[in-house]
Amino acid sequence: MEQIVQQMINGVSLGSIYALIALGYTMVYGIINLINFAHGDVLMVGAYIGFALTGIFGFSFLPALVISMVACGLLGVVIEKVAYKPLRGGSRISALITAIAVSLFLQYGMMYFVGPESRTYKDVLPATQLKVFNTGAVIDIKSLYIIGITVLLMVLLMYITNRTKVGKSMRALSQDKDAAELMGINVNKTISYTFFLGSALAGAAGVLIGIYYSTINPLMGATPGLKAFVSAVIGGIGIIPGAVFGGFFLGLVETLVSAAGYSLVKDAVAFLILILVLLVKPTGLMGYNSAEKV
Amino acid sequence: MKEMLTKKNAMKTAGILAIYLAVLLLMNLGVIDSYIFLNMVTIGINIILAVSLNLITGFTGQFSLGHAAFMAIGAYASAILTAKLGLPFIVGIIGAALAAALAGVFIGTPTLRLKGDYLAIATLGFGEIIRIVGLNWEYGGGAMGLNDIPRYTNWTWLYALIVLTLVVISNFIRSYNGRAVISIKEDEIASASMGVNTSYYKVLVFSIGALFAGIAGALYANYFYFIKPDSFGFMKSVDILVIVVMGGLGSIRGSVISAIALSLVSLSLQSIPELRMVIYAVILFLMMVYKPQTLLSKFKSPLRKEA
Amino acid sequence: MELVKVKELSKDFGGVKAVQDINIGIEEHEITGIIGPNGAGKTTFFNLLTGIYTPSSGEITYHLNNKVSSRHLKPQKMAKYGVARTFQNIRLFKEMTVFDNVLIGYHCNMTYGILPSILRLPSFFKGEKAANEKVTELLKIFNLYDKKDEKAKNLSYGDQRKVEIARALAANPRVLLLDEPAAGMNPNETNELTKLIQWVKDYFQLTVVLIEHDMSLVMKLCDKIFVFDYGHLIAEGTPAEVQNNERVIKAYLGGDYVAQA
Amino acid sequence: GCGAKASTADAKTIKIGLNYELSGNVSTYGQSLVNGIEMAFKEINDKGGVLGKQVELVKVDNKSLTDEAANVSSRLATRDNVVAILGPATSGNVKAALPPATENKVPLISASSTADDVTLDSNGKVREYVFKTCFSDSFQGITMANFAFSELGFKNAAILRDNTSDYSKGLTVNFTETYEGLGGKIVAEEAYQAKDTDFKTLLTTIKASNPDVLFVPGYYEEVGLIIKQARELGLNVPVLGADGLDSPKLLEIAGADALENTYYSNHYTSSDTSPDVVAFKEAFNKAYGADPDAFNALGYDMAYMVADALERAGSADREKLKDALAATKDFKGITGTLTMDEFHNPIKAVTILKIEGGVPTYFMKQEP
C-alpha cells in the first residue's frame, strides 16, 4: 500500500515538472509552429539565474522566481528576434535546425562561462517531507509548490489565450499570418509576447527544477525539454490543458513502468506511447482534428 | 539499349573509374595516409547517410529525425555477422541493408498517417527506442558496446557503395517513381487523386532510405572497430539532417558537397574545444539564414529529363 | 448508358448533414452540371465520388471497365478506374514545373517497375517517352507549352486552373470531375474555358461532371443539371428546365438572374 | 600507415596529445582530467621539463563521440606527431580511439577508462600500445562486494546502477558475482540513465525490497541525488559506491546528513595528511579555485607517470616510451603507488573511505 501510494506521488511530482515545462513548449509551438528545441536551454539559463540570485545574492524564493522569469522572458524575446525572425516564412526544417543551433549555443555558451560541472542550489524552500495520511508514504513540500504553480500558470495561460485580445491575436496569427495582420494584429509584437510568456514559463521551471533536484548544469535542459515536448505532443500540442495533462500522464506512465521493474526501458515506453498516441490520434489526446478541407 | 550507351554515360562511367584508380594510386604512394583515409571514410559514410535521408526528407517531404537509428541497425547487424559469426563482409553489408530496410518498413508503415512535425517527433521517438533497446541488449554488448569488429572497410568497398547509393537513388528519383514521391511532398491529396499510391511510396522511400543508412552503418562498424548505442543518438540524426538541409533539400549533389564541407568544418573546430560548439551553432544559424544551398541549387536539376 | 449511379447517398459531419439521400445517374459522354447555393454539399459530393470521404450511408457505383462501388473507392485508385478531378482550391504541385505537374497526371499509366528505373532498362526509356509525348500533346492543347518549364506557383490563377485540368486529363480518364473551373476568371476567360471544355470532352470522349457558380458556363455546356440545396437534390433537368424552376430561382439563382443573363 | 616518420625524438619540444571529451555529454569528466593533466605538465615544465625539453600538449576535443575519438586519435598520431596520447575519459571512447593509435604505434594511456577489455582484446591478448592507470571494474567491484559482505556483514544488497555507463555496468557485474558467490543476496537491481534527476520511483521500489545496504556504482552527479532522495524517502540504509563518487560535489549535492553511512572505494583519501597530497590539494585549489576530485587526481598522476616513463625511456620515442610504460614499477603518485601488470593494468591499493560529517575519511585499505 505504502509503495503504491508513494509511487503515485512520485509520478505526480515528476509529471508536474514535465507539465510545467510543456506549458511553455506548447505555447510557442501553438503560435509559430516551431519546435523550439531551445526551450529546455532557456530553462537551464533560468536555473542558473535562480542559482545566482539565491546562492550568491541571497534572494529568497519568490523574488528569485519572478526575476528569473522576467529575465528568461526577455532572453526568449531576444532569441526570437535574432535567430528565428530572419527565418520566418522559410522552410520548417531550417527553422528547426536553427532552434537546435540556438540550443547548442545556449548550452555551450553557458558552459564556456560557468564550466561543465554542476552547481548546487541552496535550500530556499523548506526541505520538509509531509506524511501522506497514515500510509507511510511521503510527499516533498517542494512538489506541492510545483504542482500548485503549474496549475496556476495553466489557468492563467488558458485565460490569456482564450479570453484576452492578445491571446486571440496569438491564435489568429498562428493560423494565417497575413490575414492576422489585416485584422490589425501586430505580428512582431504578438510573437515577442508569445516568446516572452513561453520563455518566462521556462524560467519558472528552471528555478523550480533547480530547487527541487538541487543540481544544475549547462546540459540539464535537454532531457526534460525533450520529455516535456513529448508530453505536449501527447496532450495535443498547442493546447494548454493538453500539455498539463500530457505532463502528468507521462510522469505517471514512466513511474508505473519503472515501478513495474522496467526502469531500463521507461524512456522507450514513453516514446512508444507517444507513437501510439500519434497513431490513434495524430493531433494528440486533446488535440483538434485538422481543419483542412479539400 | 542505345540510350544507355550515350557519350555522356560513357564519360560518366570513365570519370567514376578514374577517381577510383586515382585514389588507389595516391593511397599506395602514401599521399593519402591513414588519417586522410579515416576522414574519407567519415565523409563517405556521411554522403551515403545524407543522400539516403535526402530521399526521405528532401524529396518525399517526410520529416525524419531518426535516421541514425537505421545506421545503428546496420552497424549492429554487420558487426554481429562479421565479428561474432565471422562471416565475410559482403554478408555483413547485405545483412545490414536488409535489417535496416526492414526497420524502415516497420517504422514507415505505422507512421504513414503522420505529417510534418508529428512525423519528426515519432521518428525521433523511434530513434530513441532503438538506442534504448541497444543499451539493454546483452548480446549486442549493451551500454558497453561491441568492439574488436574486423576492419573490412577499405577504399574499394567505400567507393563502390557510395557510387551504388548515388546511382540507385538518383535513378530512382529520375523516374516516374521519383516524380510520384516529389508530388507527395508537394500535395498529398492531389497526388493521391492522380493515382499515386501514397502509402506505398512513403513506405518504399523509408525502406530505401533505411537500406542505405544500414549500409553506411556497416561501413562504419567495420571501419571504426567499435560501436555502441550512444554513437547513433539524436545528435547524429541531427548532424545528418544538417548536411541534407545545408546541401539543399532535394539536391543529391548538394548533399555530397555539404557532407564534405561540414566534415571539414568539424575538423577545423577540434582544436578549439571551449568554443567549438558555440561556433558550430553560429555557423549552423548563418547557414540557415544565408542559405548557401541556393548557390548549389543553381546546378541541380533533380528531374532532368532522361529520355 | 449510365456511367455513375448514386443511390441514397448521405454524408454527415457531426451534426451537419452535408449530403442527404441523393439519387443521381450520370450519363456517358454528357456534361453534367452540379449547382446549388454555397454549402449545399456539392464539393462534398465530389469528395464522396472520389473516395476522399466515405459515405455515411448509400452507395455510388461506377460502371467503367469494371463495376466499382463506393466501398472500394480510394483517392489513389480513382485514376486507375478512369476518374480524374480538379479541386475547388487549386491543388497544384506548386514547386514543380508545369510539365512535371502534368507528368504526374500520367502516373497511373506508367508500367515499368522500380528495377528498370534503377537499372535504366529499355522499358524505362519506352515508358518515359510515351509519357512525354502525352504531356506535350496536352500542353499544346491547353496553350501552355511555352510555359512548360515555369514553376506552377508562378502562373496566374487562370493558367493554374488550366494546368489542373490538363493534369487530370493526363490520366486518360473516362470521367472528369471539375470543381468550379471558372472561379476567378473574367467573362472573357470563362468563354474561352467553356469552349475548351467542350472541345476536350469531344476530343477525348469524356464524361464530364462539373460544379460551377458561373451560369453562363453552366447553361452553355451542360446537357443535364442537378441542383443541390442543404444537401438535398431539389431539381434536375436540362438547363432550360432548371433555369425556370421556381425553387431553383428562389434558392439559388435569385430574382435578378433572369434579367441579368 | 606512416608510423615511420612519427618519431619525435629530435624535436625541440616533446608533444603529447590529449584526446578528451571537452564538449558533449561527458565533458565534465574530460575537463576534470584535462585540468589535472595540464596542472601536472605545467609543474613539470616549470621544473625544466622532461629529458631537458619542454612538454607541449596538443589538446583536441572528441565531442564525447566515438567516431570523433578515433579521428582525433589518428590526427594526433599522424599530424601532430605526438609521442603519446592521453585519453579519452570513457571506456567507449578509448575503445574507439585505440585502433588508430595501435595502427600508428603510439602509446595511448587512459586514466579513467575502467573497462576490463580496454587493455585486452577479445582473445584475451594484451593490446600492446594501450595502458590504463585506474582500477579495473572487476577489481573495485570485487573489493566492494567483499567489503559489504565480509567487513560490514550485510547479507541483502540492492543495486542502483547507471545503465548508460559501461563503468557502472562493469562494477555491477563483478559486484554481483562476488557477492552472490559469498552467499549474499541481491534483493533488487534497478537502473537509471546518466543525467537522470529523478530516482524516487526506483528508490521506492528498492525500499520495498528491504535491503541492508545499497550499492550505487555511478558518478557523483547522479549518486549525490540518489543518496539525497533515498534519505527523503526514508531509505536510511548504508550506501556503498566506487571511485566515481569521489568529488567535493557529492557533499554539495547530497548534504552532510544524507551522506552519513556512505562508503566508497578510492585511490587515495583527499583528507590524507601526507605532504604530497596536501601540496597537491593546495596547488590545485590555487589553480582552479576548487578542491580536486578523483578525475583531477588521476589525470595529474597519469601526467607524472608518463613523464617518468619518458625519462626512463631516455628519448621521446614511441616504441621506447611504450616499453617504459609497460615497465612502470612502484611509481608514487597522489593516488597511490602504481605498478603496471602484464596486461597494462595498474596494480595499486584501494582505499575504502567512509563519509563522516561530510568528510571522506580513511576507513581501511585493501592491498591488491
Place this chain on the structure above:
Amino acid sequence: MNGSSRPIWEVTTLLKLNHLSVHYGAIQALKDVNLHVEEGEIVSLIGANGSGKTTTLRTISGLERKSGGEILYQGKDISKTLASEIVKLGISHVPEGRRIFPRMTVFENLEVGAITRKDKENVAKDFQRSFELFPRLLERKNQLAGTLSGGEQQMLAIARGLLARPKLLLLDEPSMGLAPLIVEEIFNIVRDINAAGTTVLLVEQNAHLALKYSNRGYILKNGYIDLEGYSKDLVNNDEVKKAYLGG
C-alpha cells in the same frame, strides 16, 4: 452615386497612389500606377489574371512593400506603415482566397475581425448585423471555419472585414465562389455600407457587376493602368467590352 452627388468642394481624396511600383524579386508586378479614391466612392479595379490587382490591394494594406512611388491615405504616406497599423487607420482588406482562420470557430473569426475596436456596444450590434446579412454564418456559428464550404468561407471573410468598421474597404474578388443569389446580395451589401459612409475599392473578375455598382473604374493591364473613367463610360467602351465583358 453617393460620392459624386455631393458638392464638389466637399469631396476629399481618401486614397491616392502616386507612381506606385512593386517588385516580386525580379518581376515587376506594378508599374507606375496612379490611382485615387475619393471619400464616399466605390471604385472598381478590373484586369485579367495576373495583371496586378491583388498586388495593388496588398500593397495598400501593407502586406507587400512598394519599390517606388507613394501611397497617400488621408494625405499621409502610409507606404512604410505596418499592416497592423494601417488597419487602425481605418483600412480593412478582405483578401483574395478568403484567408479565414481555419482552426477558430466562425464566431471567433468574427471576434478577431473586431480585435482593434474599443467600442464594445457597437461591436455587439455589428455582430448582430453580420448574422442578419449572412444567416448561414449564424447557423455555423460554432463550426471550425476551416470546414466551411468555399462560399461560406467567403461570406465569413467579408463579414470579418466589415467588423473593423473601416473608412476604406478593400475587397478582393468578393464574388469568387459565391452562388449567383449571394453575389447579388454581396453587391447590395457593398452598396449599403457605402451609403452608410464607407468608401470601397473593389477588385472583381465579374466586370459586369463591378462596373454596375461602382462610380469609377480602373483597368489594369500587365501592371500598369490601361484605362480609367466613370463606370458608366467604361461599360460602353468597346475595348473594355471586348476584353473584359465577354464581347
